[in-house]
Amino acid sequence: MRIKGLLVSASIGAAMVVAAAPPASAATGYDRCPNFRMCVFTGPNGSGAIAYFSTGDGNLGDSSGPVGMNNDIESIWNRSGHTWELFDGVGFSGTRWVSRPYVGPNNVIPAAANKVSSLRDT
Ligand SMILES: [Ca+2]
Structure with a gap:
């Protein structure tokens, strides 16, 4: 799943950037997420x-x-x-959403987008 996503991104980038390739060391999007962590992003698709x-x-x-x-x-x-559990209230309160491991990166469901105020490892 992740490999497929990266290949799609790479081909899009190659099509749009003909002359100037970005530095190989500059991680972007989901690639900025370290292993063994819960990563969250302010934009869709790891942006x-x-x-x-x-x-x-x-x-x-x-x-x-x-x-x-x-x-x-x-x-x-x-x-x-x-x-992990994500909540729309502080102190792990209010509406609760669950994030399972090993499913790869994804956009949060529309109901949770721009709503999370606390989160924790279970
Ligand atoms: Ca805080």
């Missing part, structure tokens, strides 16, 4: 800002942990190897 977690964050809106992600998550890649 925008990235933040990643090992255990979670009880309040994405405060200054503890990554900032700028509260109510702004549109895609995720759960590389933690564990199931």
